[in-house]
Amino acid sequence: GAVVSQHPSWVICKSGTSVKIECRSLDFQATTMFWYRQFPKQSLMLMATSNEGSKATYEQGVEKDKFLINHASLTLSTLTVTSAHPEDSSFYICSAQGRKRRITDTQYFGPGTRLTVL
């Protein structure tokens, strides 16, 4: 399979601060990266899709100015939660879809980042 990492795995921040989460594809080039949010015991909620070198496409209801996504290279995408508030506390998961032989169709997920905003 393919490996996707996320950093940090856990972050606690004060309300009003910004938090950056990194997502890296370690052994393949990710032409597309996805950011999901997951609440306890619920399914994955797609927030946005980003293609390398292009602006991210946000799902309906997701604030672009609050969740800044950058996909600057084929192996790195970042999600910045700006001016975080307690309601932003959640489990954020990225996934990557690449172009290495049979990896063209599959999304490979990172381990997730637990964000707690105090």
Place this chain on the structure above:
Amino acid sequence: GENVEQHPSTLSVQEGDSAVIKCTYSDSASNYFPWYKQELGKGPQLIIDIRSNVGEKKDQRIAVTLNKTAKHFSLHITETQPEDSAVYFCAAKTSQFYFGTGTSLTVIP
């Protein structure tokens, strides 16, 4: 757009028994169907996938079957073990991925 439904939402089985999770989809253009296992506090991990030109695929204790006519696909886990306990998600892909709502599987020792 595509609509993926997953059943059951929770499933408990005795260790050694089989577990079956079913998903239905609505868009006949869906051509790729992965299954993911998510353990508590971790990201989903791909465990098996199937493409629309194949009816069944097996990998040791897990198998997936696809019925394109009926638009449903199923995950089968045989000889379940406690470490199989997790949440399982199905997905269907057209131009993008659509995920099921998840099944929480508990294997009772």
